[in-house]
Amino acid sequence: MTAGVDAPAEVLSPATYEEAADLVRDAEASGRKLIPSGLGNHLDLAGAPPRNAAILSLARLSKIVRYEPDDFTAGIQAGIPLDVLRSELAKNRQEIPVDFAASPRGTIGGALAQNRAGPRRGRSGTLRPYLIGVMGLRGGGRIYHAGGMVVKNVAGFDVMKLLIGSAGAFGAVLEANFKLRPIPAARSLRRVRFASASSAWELAREIRRRSLEPAVLSVLDPGADAALGAALGSTGGPAWSLIWSFEGNEGAVKWLEGEADRLLAECGKGAGHESTPFGEAERARAVEFLAGLREVEAAERHRTLVLSLATLPSDAETAAEDLAGAPEAPGCLASEASSGISIARWTFTGGNSASLAKRIVAGARGIAERLGGSGRVLCAPWSPGALHLEESLAPAAAPALHRRFGEAFDPRGVFDARPAEATRRPA
């Protein structure tokens, strides 16, 4: 395994928590930086590691250590691959209702550190509400716990929250406890294709205004719609589409689909649309496709830019218009109408992808600033000192506080803080 574009780093793979703690102590003693990692599939997104850094891989710590299906709770080691976790929980028709891309594979620890979420975010949220306890490793090789294994608990500080999105700067998560949800008995998927973006947005707004609370409510530009069509084996001419999915029991989902149909009949008048319901297999593929828009395979990263732009839901249409109307329009744009998050992707074919990406990011920052939004660079053609994973599109809140917490977790700075610094970098 290598960790960077041009600087392979040693990979340390502890098999026990004590081994991991010893490695942290050794690194501190030798002045070496450690980069917490899962499977290592996302490491190069942060650029080349510092000289003499080592990867602290948690890939061997990958068990479900406590699973109480009757209590809907599970304690999981950080290195477990997300797809393995999903399939284990599904055996009891349970899940953490957050969707991740199938490829490149990631781990639950990585998903927590990067605060990753999927297309069901508008209704089910991120990993945050499901995380009920942690075992972590901080500077000094010190192992700590916070929270517990019960679904409601206010004993002690909510340390777990600080670890969500900490990008590894606060140390490594060794174990995470989650409360689980039943996999819904019924789930629908609909794709409605329109000739114009405004028709798709109008229906999305109406579904939201009527509080139908879909699990997924995404507006796709023609690039994203075509890619989804390919994933579903259902192609057509260029169109904007609205994708929705309802979850619940059969009675509720059937009624919700009927209501959505009624709204479609009202909003879709004269707009010319094509509405296609899909089955469970296609629903799963569509959700995986939408989750996958945030991810880039390693071989494509040198020519791919992915941004996540967050605005208020009421500004999501404007954000999407601004992104699509920019001189370098994204090849693929999907906007979550419930959460206000737009995922935009560019694939470059020329040789100047890094400078082009910088210009696009600057434009996206302008959109974020105008709309009071925020966002992150999820992948960028790597260039020294130019762009980094998780670089923020808006000034970070309370950067000094963030730093002080970092020093509290890791007073000697053994854990690599570069990705965390990128999140604090002002626009």
Place this chain on the structure above:
Amino acid sequence: MLFKRKKPAPAPDGICEELLEWIPRGRLITDASELRVYECDGLPLHKQPPLAVALCASREEVIRAVRWCRRRGVPFVPRGAGTGLSGGATPAPGGLVIDTNRMRRVLRIDIENRFAVVEPGVVNIKVTEAVEKDGLHYAPDPSSQKACTIGGNVAENSGGPHCLKYGMTTDHILGLEVVLPDGEAVRIGGPLAESAGPDLTGFFVGAEGTCGVVVEATLRIVPRPQAVRTFLAIFDAMAPACRMVAEVTRAGILPAALEILDRNTIRAVEASVYAAGYPSEAAAVLLVEIDGFDAGLDEEEARIRAIAAECRAIEFRAARDAAERLKLWKGRKGAFGAMGRVNTDLYVLDGVVPRTRLESTLGEIYRIAERHRVVVSNVFHAGDGNLHPNISYDGRDPDEKARVLRAGEEILKACVDAGGSISGEHGIGLEKKEFVPLLFSDEDVALMADLRHAVDPTELSNPGKVFPDALGCREVRRRPPREEAHR
């Protein structure tokens, strides 16, 4: 020390004059008799009159209050309505109470984007009242929601019966403005669904006022459910009521609320103005509420009825209309008040266990009560395993009071031994700080202390709360460190 009422120390010379430089005389309390009102919160076991109380009406006054405390080395305690049940708002000796009750403006309501921005003194129920005409509500509903404030809810990460489905306060706080203990005001989080970096907002929720004073909160507001159905399952023993909770959970049903009242509670309620028609001969009643889209509720109701029958409920009643539903809830929500009839004082405990351990833990709680000859009534959020054993006692009897405290400690140990926790929604405060080592190792507490010091190195913000007084010299059993201890 804990039970003896202390005389307030007179304010040192010059203090009043200094305080009056930034707060009007009418909003500064220094009179000894008036200060008595602030000597405790909803946990009267701990009383400590403050040096003074500043009734702050704006964020600027809070900033000046905190800066003054910092300059003078005076500890301060933020306070909302004082309804907390763990002594979190008990003043520090010689400390200033920063009362935020007068900061009660709803600053912004954004219906389309479903958030509201409020000052900390806004009463919980007022948020819902401000948005209900648009079909929305603020979901966290602690029993004291008609009195408690958002600032206090944030400090304690308050719960309530409906947090089973809708989540705790932390799940509904999108952003905060906090005056840090050094007097700097910082904004963290906000209504956007995503921002880069760690979740600082989540850390400050539930920090029990030890990391500064909240002066503004951005709240998530959510649609009111289209339909609600409320049921009462009546049992002739506690065990099957607990089994029904476990079976509902196991079936993957997520009701809006699952609340149990035991025999002692039922009798207290039915003898009070909160009488809800619960049968006095029942050993337990289980209040079940489901909500959502009406079209989905028949299916859910049928499954719940079937589980009630399997668990041998002797009766299963459905509220036929809103009036009947309110009546069923009246008994539950008035249960703590009704217990005032049982004896002069009430010690409200708050522990959590895994839902599958409810039955065995309750058995242990009754055995502990019997052993210590105390009267315990259980009314609790069964759906999330959050127990509230309530011990009624005569506070004038020192022997009884001592037995109550011993029983309380053993009950919390029983919760931890069952894989649970020492607080589900009331917080640690003063009440349980010495029990923290039951749950956390020295390393765990050390991290929390380091994080607190990162924000408040001088420990002026609500000192003496959350952390045990003297790690290393206590009688309670300490958790072994590291992985073998993780539950």
